[in-house]
Amino acid sequence: MTSSENNGSVMKHHGITDEEQPKRPVRLGLALVIGPACWLGPYIGVAATLLPAKIGQLAPDNKIALVALFSAIAMIVATIANIIAGALSDMTRTKHGKRTPWIVVNSILSAVLLVFLSMAPNIGTLIFVWAMYQAVLNAVVAPMIAQLSDRVAPKWRGTISSFYGVGMAFGNYGSGIIASQFLENVSAGIQTLAAFALIGGLISAFLASEPSNLDEQRVKFNAVTLKQNFMFPTKNCRDYYLALFGKILMVTGQFVIVGYQLYIFTDYMKLNNGQTASSVSLMSLILMITGIVFCALAGPISDRIHRLRAPVAITTIMLGIGAFFPFIDARPWTMMAYAVIAGIGMGAYNAVDQALNVAVLPNSKNAAKDLGIINMANTLGQVFGPLIAASVISVWGYRAIFPVETVICVVGGILIMMIKKVR
Template sequence: MPDRSFNSAGNGPDNATTSLEATSDQPVYGVTNEQQPKLPTRLGLGLMVGPACWMIAYVGVSATLLPAKLQFFAPDQKVALIPLFSLVAMIAATISNIIAGALSDITRSRFGSRSPWIFCSSIACALLFVWFAFANSWPMLLVTWTLYNVALNCVTAPMIAQISDRIAPRWRGTISSFWGIGMAIGNYGSGIIASSFIRDNTAATTGILIFAVIAAIGGVVSPLLMREPSNAHVAKVKFDAATIRQNFMFPTKNCRDYYLALVGKMLMVTGQYVIVGYQLYIFSDYMKLDADQQSASLKIMSMILMITGIVFCIIAGPLADRFHRLKLPVAITTILLGVGAFFPFLAPEPWTMYAYAVIAGIGMGGYNAVDGALNVAVLPDPKTAAKDLGIINMANTLGQIFGPAVAGFILTISGNNYQWIFPTETIICVVGGLLILAVKRVK
């Protein structure tokens, strides 16, 4: 009797009606449309819960509670310290993303190749958040934040690889919508929670501990929902020079569109985090709101972003599958994010940030719904999917680092004039969208 068909990690497709001959030394990569006639809903739910939990914890701390902690510990250095934290985190995240993705590609266990990494690294994230919560100086915050970013990227790279491993091309747009909904919930729901814990250091500590619990829950629930099959019987990869070249190096063949998608994504996220990384200070220093007004404004903005993001994520993914279009939606939504960023440039009033939230939420919802499918479509080699998707996800990490760094640079040279960070985002996002349009392999 033939085994279930296996991808590079030995994972079988959900709802498969046919099976391919797969031996321990000849795995089959990916899932075909014929093998997966029905939408793998349970797997989609796992890919929604996972990013929702790690994003809500990460963004809640990085965008709100980390700046709040720095405001308490180093009020005169806070603007300069944000780029420093971003730079150190970028280095740690870049290295760990590639290594974790590559190691998960060659992991063999009764729980599959990805799930052990997702579970163990999520628990590590939670424990590091506990340490971070009780740090009492900015140097200690920096140490724990760096270690946390290492652990976080050991979650994200293996998790996103499930789309390549176990989703047939016919469903990738829809399943990317599940992923995008989780991203929207995490990205913007984090602000609703975190804004309630910015009053003082004790409140910020409580908020971080709540996010630690959420990170741990995601690491348990997501693998349980995805039910990754065992690949313990698949032949282990010999760890030699050839394996290192294939599984740990940046791709060099059939990769033009891959790198265009990577840089386009990095610019989109960079543009987004030019504002997100400083949104607390935009309300406090640019718009001159008091603590209660800051909290209320952050909640309103986060609610707008979350609602619009979820609605347009639900709409965009199935439409992309129906019309077989991935490149154009990703490019348009990237540019749309830049259009929304111009509103706060007009006046230092909360309504301009709400207007930005409406347009950015529409753009991010559509983007998150389709971006994952586009990334899988431009992969150079399915055998190294997690590593290559990890490198693309590195663009996401780099953008989250570059955004605050770019904003910090603009603020430094402009004498803390926040007005100029908004057209900066516009320019960055437009360039990113144009690079996506240059992709040739995908419609």
């Protein structure tokens, strides 16, 4: 652990100041690369590619409606789990800190549940295991991202948020490369991703080396505690909700396409299995490379220019612009063009998004809970996107989903530009 990280280790419950952390907390940054890569990667690889493939095997005639149903179930479970796990993490006191126990235990459980998912013999079992997986996955996510508020000084948040964003890019897009190799053996693909979830979660917790927080004041359960730790914030929260709803719209727009990317290639572009696998793999590679490069650039630039709001808003709108290409032509090159623009936008977005979220927190004492609520935007967007796409496809066909994404993302960018507290 570096000297700066030792400074971070003696943080108070309200976080640490720039003076207390003169150097970048690089080891924590590495933990926040590996962590999100290894919870998001298995989730996206399964949700976007392998789960639709397995649904297609078990119930081919109802696959579009079932993908939307699975998304809705994911939303309900993950929304509740995110808030509860974040709040309980804020209240946890152990010699390993308040985030590590949650990350370790639930990384193990998420891997186990993915293995069960791979062996599910019917749709009913698949739904049940998928719901359980959502619960434990979000008990990893909320405590992990709260480390940005707990242990990173304001002057480094853009850079360390960029580390987190690079991990998100690896997970988001690297998972597509891995998952596309297993379209002929879906169960093996899910089990492979389960191994990533297990190993990555444990390594991330080890690298973060969170200090004991046994000296923090224990929280008593009463009406005030319940309101403070489990309810949505109600004071000093205008910008917080603008960030929340802007993020919901950005993720919704993204998942209008991502949630149905497998079927876009097979049903809209009429590709066979081999062509689909290579197209998904190439698209994922483009998204990953552009995402990582622009994520690595955007965080330090944001710290240098002291701007968070405009980069988040502009990159949200970029996703909508990229969606015009597959609207113009139902051929694979248009999805690759979308991937280039979306990858640049998502990379820069992921670099500064979490720093923006921390900056608009109403009360840093409830960081995990309030960041968990904002992270709900990921869950809600990943549900709303496929639900909107399924509705649009059923009425107007696949081509209509692309301008719908454009409108959603532009509105999201406008909401973020309305934030006042952050430049």
